[in-house]
Amino acid sequence: MADISVGAAIGAGFELIRRRPISVLVWGAVVVGLQLLALALFAPLYVAVYGAVLQGMANGGAPNVSALTSPQVRSLQGLSQLYNLVQLLVTAVVYCAVFRAVLHPERSAFAYLRIGAPEFFLVVLIIAAFIALFVGLLILIIPTSIAIGVVVAMTHGGGAAALILLPIIMLAIVVAAIFIGLRFAFVGPMMVEDGKFHLFESWTLTRGRVLSLFLVGLSLFAIFILIDIVLLAVLLAAGAVEVQSLGGLAQAMTQLRASPMALAGKLAPLIAAVAVVQIPIAGCLMAIGAAPWARAYRDLLPPGAAQVFA
Numbered sequence: 001m002a003d004i005s006v007g008a009a010i011g012a013g014f015e016l017i018r019r020r021p022i023s024v025l026v027w028g029a030v031v032v033g034l035q036l037l038a039l040a041l042f043a044p045l046y047v048a049v050y051g052a053v054l055q056g057m058a059n060g061g062a063p064n065v066s067a068l069t070s071p072q073v074r075s076l077q078g079l080s081q082l083y084n085l086v087q088l089l090v091t092a093v094v095y096c097a098v099f100r101a102v103l104h105p106e107r108s109a110f111a112y113l114r115i116g117a118p119e120f121f122l123v124v125l126i127i128a129a130f131i132a133l134f135v136g137l138l139i140l141i142i143p144t145s146i147a148i149g150v151v152v153a154m155t156h157g158g159g160a161a162a163l164i165l166l167p168i169i170m171l172a173i174v175v176a177a178i179f180i181g182l183r184f185a186f187v188g189p190m191m192v193e194d195g196k197f198h199l200f201e202s203w204t205l206t207r208g209r210v211l212s213l214f215l216v217g218l219s220l221f222a223i224f225i226l227i228d229i230v231l232l233a234v235l236l237a238a239g240a241v242e243v244q245s246l247g248g249l250a251q252a253m254t255q256l257r258a259s260p261m262a263l264a265g266k267l268a269p270l271i272a273a274v275a276v277v278q279i280p281i282a283g284c285l286m287a288i289g290a291a292p293w294a295r296a297y298r299d300l301l302p303p304g305a306a307q308v309f310a
Contacts, residue, residue, distance in 0.1 A: 012295035013288030026111035028283025102294035189297040
């Protein structure tokens, strides 16, 4: 019986970066382009709202909190909801492109990017998963609260017992969520592989392979933690240099309160440089995070199907 190669799955994203660097750059450009679009849409509104809030502080007065109830705030809320939907669609499109690059390397047109049934199915399933998670947590709150209340009532050290019981229940919820997520880990790759809707087929295919998938996920988590640490250090260093060029943190805050748009203009070169650097980084992160699940699924395909992807 075919099994998952954990090492090959973990390295699938890095192999994809080596094999398809242009596609990876395109994925990064799509992700960063959406972020720049959000910046162009939201920055003027944020400046209008919070600039008005800080304006009252410019001369040592109180912040103008009435600006937080202005029409611009309602515009921000509406645009945020729309942006979240667009971001979800773009994320699904890029993830499906990564899956396609692993499962169907011959379909390389447009950097594997498509908008079709798999992408639509993935968006719907992600939304459904969030709803199911929210409803599940609400359902668990009631018996959990009752259990903690019973423990507190039946024990002399009720508070201490509750403090012990609560982390155990939370850990059980996290473990259950991880287990369920791993059992459905192949849903996206399966839909990209044949263009059809799949859900419980993933549950069947992952039976007995949760440990291998967990090792893949744990390794990816460690890799992303290391990458985040490095990127955060670089970003903090670049930010510190930029703040010093503005005359220090106090001077930068003064400029922010006095003229947010002027400060934004001064930061424009830094924002542009970060965007350019972020394109390959974002593309690589998408490949590293998504490719392992497609590779793990490919390992389980029948020999006849596996030859297509050789």
